Amino acid sequence: MSNETSVARRRFLQGATAVAVIGFDPVRRSWITEAQARGGLRRLPRLDGQLVTTPAALAEAADDYGHIIKRTPVAVLRPGSINDVVEMVRYANENRLRIAMRGQGHSTHGQSQVEAGIVIDSRTMNQIHEVKSGYAVVGPGARWREIVAATLPRGQTPPTLPNYLDLTVGGNIAVGGVGGASHRHGAVVDNILELEVVTGTGQLRRCSPTQNATLFNSVLAGLGQFGIVVRARIKLLPAKQLVRLYTIQYPDVASFLDDARIVTIDERFDHVEGQVNADASGRFGAATMFAAKYFDPGAPPNDSALLDNLDFASHTVETIPYGPFLERIDPIIDFLKAAGAWSLPHPWFDTFLPSGTAEQFMGELFSSVTTADTGNANVLIYPLKRSKMRSQFLRVPSGDDLFFLFDVLTFAPPVPAVVNQWVARNTTWHKRAEALGAKRYNIGSANLTQQDWKNYFSPHWTAALLAKQVYDPKNILTPGQGIFPSSFGC
Template sequence: MKPSLVHCFKLLLLLALGGVTMHVPDADVLSSLGALRLDGHFSFHDVSAMARDFGNRCSLLPAAVLHSGSVSDIAATVKHVFLMGERSPLTIAARGHGHSLMGQSQAAGGIIVKMESLQGERTKVHDDGTSPFVDAPGGELWINVLRETLKYGLAPKSWTDYLHLTVGGTLSNAGVSGQAFRHGPQVSNVHQLEIVTGRGDVLTCSPEENSDLFYAALGGLGQFGIITRAKIALEPAPKMVRWIRVLYSDFASFTEDQEKLIMAENTFDYIEGFVIINRTGILNNWRTSFKPQDPVQASHFQSDGRVLYCLELTMNFNTDEADIMEQVSQLFSLCIKILTCDLTDVTYVEFLDRVHTSEVKLRAQGLWEVPHPWLNLLVPRSTIHKFAKEVFGKILKDSNNGPILLYPVNRSKWDKRTSVVIPDEEIFYLVGFLSSAPALSGHGSVEHAMNLNNQIVEFCEEADIGMKQYLAPYTTQQQWKAHFGARWETFERRKHTYDPLAILAPGQRIFPKASLPLSL
């Protein structure tokens, strides 16, 4: 790279960081990257796309992008940076589908590893008749994993609501959806990982081999290594899904039914909940991808300005099986105080990929690539009613720009050896405020959404709700220490073991590189 281009990078980085001074690699450092013998290649010019993510609120320009052609490319790059020593300004961030919310997959002045560009890495299904699994590249999208496993009549046990995310990306966080009450999050369904550590070593790890790294990397926010492959548990896949929506006006009944259903021995296959805040009195469509067979009750239901609660359930079945309505009716006998109910039958793939259906529509309207000031919380069961009374009764006073998720999961299904931090109660709730901000000012702006988010977090802290943030956007190490609590010492020890120079995942803002500021 020419020196003049380096000066351009410095200027752009200063603008992106609001005037924060930081070191930028000089021409010699960048030339040394270009001299590496790789199956793929580096790019140093068209890097602006790697400075954006789904959150669309943070833009940090990298100095280079690695279009990796193999795992050895990633290992060689990390080792090269590691051998430069602590004086080198370079950091490295693995980027999957770029679905982070606040620059977590970005690396200001560093290297972005474009995980989806891996070539020659294939998803492989192994079925021995007893414990089938899929061996998938870390940069593969879950939707593609599903398509491959369905060829064998199999599917992963646990999902996220959105399948156009990479395997390594979700396993570095947790991976939560409506199946978590039964199977746990995605990190609880992994047999083995291949990881490139912050030293550039390629290690295979599992509960039996390099177990400390295995559990560190699962939910480890990319701090200990880059997940390049994962072996994931499978189960027989159904053909069809009976998709049900049940409406409530009473929060106590809504949560009581959810808790009964997740604890029942025979229950639904997927259980999630939504909060509907609509003071206009007209209940809009619950979600555009849900098309009930008999669209009569819910679409015309008048909310009368109330906060309503929607329980979303599915029952898997195959077309050659007997009608499942009797099973559904038996399970509904557990529920109380239902206002209305709608159902529809869709294929298993249509249900799992339902958010992508909405994405296509939003993209057509120019409403997908807008800021997403999301707030995701894990709230203990013991304080969920106190939380709801304040948040849904007082802080949120009008219809929201995006879904509000609220559903319980079982702590016993989460492997406590992973790096994921959750409340210390057997039942806790995932509460997700999935806001979009299409406007520059007013109700639909980032400022408005962030003000509400801040009010919610401040209330939780003042009222001692005991919540933990998921996909946390913390910017100081002190905040992260508070987040991990008693587990911080283990987290920090693992960092010093597997990434001692703090090269990896700088966008999480947990461990600063010696030559970089901690808070950006």
């Protein structure tokens, strides 16, 4: 064994020396050995994996892609089985410990962190259990990259994929998961067939639209509040081999939005996303649409039919294999890592805007910021349809079927005062967007109150409260989202 400090099979191992650890002292908030034990302590469960307490493991779990919030847990569970998750959730329940699963930690505001609690690292649960025609069964820590590596050789693909393949299926089920195909196939959560979930009381439940449906519907985009996903049966579709990618330039955001509405309503493309570009002075203005049509060799799409009725400045067309298309942002990620931008604070702003107020909100925002005060933000727009996004807890604007996911993916200087100011700015933007009918996409950074969460879940706040009372009555699951007050359930 390495020099890690871990608790496995009730042994606390430090270097070569094994010390018997029998449990957690909820008063002292620390692990205790046989010699320190008092009566009445519930002993640590036997684990197939490891409970790790090294400074490195705790520091990793106390951080995320945002690098803004730091909450240090008392231990990180690297589960060796589903039963480990069941046992640790029960243990947490009995010892007033809070607990959350962490995927790749790509959320930006402490959503997967647990101060003085337990973080379950899903990376040891990344198995692809089964790939069949129409579905795959995967562990919660499976990354999309691992999933498509297993499904594409069998000619199958998940209908909706995020633009970055190193997110986990569990993390995306918790937040929703949006991609360029969502205007046709909905979010990731709209393509889940069945889940195995450990509830906040430590019950392992199988759920689907027809079995334990209330739990199923609560866990999809449930932000980790109602259960920990330990296995997922995800939908697969036949994958086409090739992609015709149209890169279409617009002089301004309004003309991009007009065409995005057209191609979203008629669904002529398989994939649509947009990016807002800055001019030499740093002002955001022009826009690019990335629209793709999937096809098999010998059956190429009709370019002029696909571009018919659109009003753009210029365009290019290229054909690439489907697999590399899915990996299209990898070079950008490599560049960001090499340039040090990956480790900068990322106070992201992400909101679902109604179609009718999108121009107004974006116009106001772009008149108030430039690349200089967003750290050369990557500004993305995904046109979406409410009729395709059916999960009750993935709240999207009401009214018109069409709406847009609008992301301002910032890179902040590592200066706390600036980061705090940008998070506060996000909070102000959210208030303005919500006044225009928007709903937050909960992957970003903002200072949120209980009222903000009630507004977000509205009109399903009561359903969320009831689900919390039933599935996590002691409120131990995923406190980093900050949805339910710490007084709830105690």
